[in-house]
Amino acid sequence: MDFIAAILELVGLYIVGNKNRFGFILNISCAVFWIIYVLSSKSAYGILIVVVPSIIINIRNFLKWGNN
Numbered sequence: 001m002d003f004i005a006a007i008l009e010l011v012g013l014y015i016v017g018n019k020n021r022f023g024f025i026l027n028i029s030c031a032v033f034w035i036i037y038v039l040s041s042k043s044a045y046g047i048l049i050v051v052v053p054s055i056i057i058n059i060r061n062f063l064k065w066g067n068n
Contacts, residue, residue: 001040005033024062031055 008030015023034051038044 001033001037005030005037008033021062021065024058024065027058028055028062031058 008026012023012026012030015026017023031051031054034047038047038051
């Protein structure tokens with residue numbers, strides 16, 4: 001599952017670089033995969049330090065791009 005999350009994250013960043021708001025949705029989905037991975041593996045809790053704020057930042061950026 002960690003490979004899926006990593007690939008989705010890279011694809012999401014690429015899509016955002018193409019000025020497509022869908023990339024933010026993909027990055028939020030990726031963060032959910034990371035949370036599932038961390039909780040199911042019961043290790044690598046440090047990833048949550050990055051993943052949880054990234055969800056908030058991606059939601060913020062998605063909303064800000066909608067106002068333009």
